[in-house]
Structure formats: structure tokens, C-alpha cells
Amino acid sequence: MTEPQNGNTAVADGHHAHSVNEILKRxxxxxxxxxxxxxxxxxREARLKAxxxxxxxxxxxxxxxxxxxxxxxxxxxxxxFAFHEAGHAVVHHALDLGPVRGLNIDTGQGGYNLVGFHxxxxxAHDWYENMLTMLMAGRSAEQLMLKRVSSGSAGTDDxxxxxxxxxxxxxxxTLGFGTEHPLLYRPHRDPGxxxxxxxxxxxRVHAKLEGALDRAAAILRRRRPTFNxxxxxxxxxxxxxxxxxxxxxxxxxxxx
Numbered sequence: 115m116t117e118p119q120n121g122n123t124a125v126a127d128g129h130h131a132h133s134v135n136e137i138l139k140r141x142x143x144x145x146x147x148x149x150x151x152x153x154x155x156x157x158r159e160a161r162l163k164a165x166x167x168x169x170x171x172x173x174x175x176x177x178x179x180x181x182x183x184x185x186x187x188x189x190x191x192x193x194x195f196a197f198h199e200a201g202h203a204v205v206h207h208a209l210d211l212g213p214v215r216g217l218n219i220d221t222g223q224g225g226y227n228l229v230g231f232h233x234x235x236x237x238a239h240d241w242y243e244n245m246l247t248m249l250m251a252g253r254s255a256e257q258l259m260l261k262r263v264s265s266g267s268a269g270t271d272d273x274x275x276x277x278x279x280x281x282x283x284x285x286x287x288t289l290g291f292g293t294e295h296p297l298l299y300r301p302h303r304d305p306g307x308x309x310x311x312x313x314x315x316x317x318r319v320h321a322k323l324e325g326a327l328d329r330a331a332a333i334l335r336r337r338r339p340t341f342n343x344x345x346x347x348x349x350x351x352x353x354x355x356x357x358x359x360x361x362x363x364x365x366x367x368x369x370x
Contacts, residue, residue, distance in 0.1 A: 143216035143355040146226035187219065192349055194256060194264060195219035200345035201255025201334055202227050202248060207363045208333050209244040214359045220352035224266050225252075239291050242281060246326035247333070249278040254330035255341070275323075280305055282322040286315060293318055340366025 160175035187195065196219055203214045206229050215228040235241045252274055253267040268275040283305040286292040290299075294314075302308050309316040334341050344362045348354055 143218055143228070143353045146216065146218035146221070146228060146353070187221075187352075192219060192352075193345075194260060194266070195225040196345045196349040197255045197259045198252040198266060199225040199227050200341055200348055201251040201253075201258075201330070202229075203344060203359060204337055204341045204363065205248050205251035205254075205330050205333050208337060209248060211241075211244055211248060213356065214363065215356045216354060217348050217359060218353040219348060242285055242289065242291060243326070246278055246281055246322060247329045249274050249281070250323060250326040251330040251334070254327050255334055255345075257327075258331055258334055259345075278323055278326065279309075279319065282319045282326075283309070283315075285322065286318055337366060337368065 156176060160171055160178075163175050164171040199217045199219060203217055206212070206214055206227075210232070212229060212231040215230060217225070217227050219225040250267075253263050256263045256267075267273060270276065286294075287298075287300040287302070287308075290296050292298075309319060340363060343366065344354075344359070347358065347362060351358070
């Protein structure tokens with residue numbers, strides 16, 4: 115993602131530097147889902163607006179440009195997006211996969227989450243199980259709160275379900291974590307083709323996805339107050355940066 119540049123480049127002290135950094139984080143969170151070309155155009159228009167007003171460019175100029183680039187999200191859809199992305203964030207944090215950098219539901223085309231990952235356990239079986247759980251958490255959150263799911267977790271090659279299916283497929287065939295013949299390395303460029311003709315493998319992969327979905331639901335039920343608080347904050351603000359998300363997640367941390 116291309117971060118928009120703030121026009122106020124003179125940094126007088128450490129406090130000012132911290133403020134500029136926080137502003138850039140908020141802008142980057144607001145800009146989730148936009149292309150580099152979109153952001154360049156928004157910044158260019160904001161600079162033009164500032165020049166016409168004979169003043170320096172402001173944070174609000176760029177934020178207004180980002181918001182003006184997007185249609186309003188209908189009320190019911192806005193709640194669905196908020197539940198979905200809050201579900202991912204709560205489970206990501208609960209499983210200690212890494213930091214949640216930001217959440218955004220202000221695109222009109224679905225929500226976005228920006229997350230990081232710790233690298234110290236990324237090759238272990240537990241990490242893959244946790245990743246599956248996090249990927250299924252958005253769908254699980256919709257089921258929990260709305261009693262039905264949308265197609266928002268599927269439909270494209272980079273969707274939650276697509277990524278989770280590929281991961282579960284690799285666990286069975288290439289990563290040494292399969293429930294049958296785990297030592298056999300059997301790669302394939304098109305998992306869908308293999309799953310279509312191998313009903314037993316498809317059942318094992320699907321079982322992993324069902325297990326991850328149920329595990330995500332259990333985490334969300336256990337952390338329901340935190341999940342509710344994060345979803346409400348995201349619904350109200352439309353975008354939350356890392357600081358805002360972390361405050362809600364850590365306020366609701368459970369004792370060991």
C-alpha cells in the first residue's frame with residue numbers, strides 16, 4: 115500500500131514526529147483498498163485545494179479525498195463488514211499470530227484488515243492450524259452475530275475461503291501434516307482439480323476447515339465483550355488504526 119505523504123514536512127521535535135507518524139498511520143488505514151494511482155490522485159487534489167486556500171495541506175484534506183472517493187456503505191452491510199473484520203482481528207490477537215495494523219470497512223466493496231505475523235513459529239503445525247482458524251474467523255463471526263453468512267469470505271482466488279482451502283490442501287499433501295500418508299510430498303498447481311476428483315481428500319480438507327470454523331466461533335464466544343466492542347467501534351469509525359484496535363483488544367485480554 116502506498117502511504118499518502120503529509121505536506122507538513124518540518125519536524126521540530128520528537129513530539130511532532132510522533133504526531134506526524136500517527137497521522138500517516140490513520141491515513142494509511144483510511145486508504146486500505148485504494149490503488150497507488152487512486153492515492154496519487156487524492157493527494158494531488160488535496161494539494162490543489164490547499165494552494166487555492168493559500169495554506170499548507172492538512173490531514174483533513176487527504177481524508178476528505180479518500181472518503182469522497184467512496185460511496186456510503188448501507189447500514190446493514192456496514193454491520194456485516196464490521197462483524198466480519200472484528201472477527202478476524204479478535205482471533206488473530208487471541209492466537210498471538212502478530213499485530214493487527216488496522217481495519218477498514220469504508221470501501222463499499224467489503225472490509226479490509228492489515229495484519230502482521232510473528233516469524234518464530236511459522237513452520238510449526240500449530241501455526242498452520244491457527245492460520246486456518248483466523249482465516250475462517252470472519253465467516254464464523256457472521257454466523258455468530260447474523261445467523262447466516264454472505265459470499266464475502268469467498269468468490270475470488272484471494273478470498274478467505276480460497277486461502278484457507280489452499281492452506282488445508284497443502285497441510286494434507288505437501289507440508290507433512292496430512293491425516294493420511296503425511297510423509298508423501300504431492301504438490302499440484304491446481305488444488306481444485308485434485309479436490310474435484312479425490313472425494314476422500316476433499317473430505318479431509320473440508321474437515322480441517324470445519325474444525326477451524328468451530329474453533330474460531332469458540333474464541334469469539336469466549337471473548338464476546340471484546341468482539342462486540344471492536345465491531346461497534348469499527349461500525350462507528352469505519353476505519354481503526356493499530357493504536358485504536360490494540361486498545362480495545364488489550365482491554366479485553368483474558369487472564370492466563
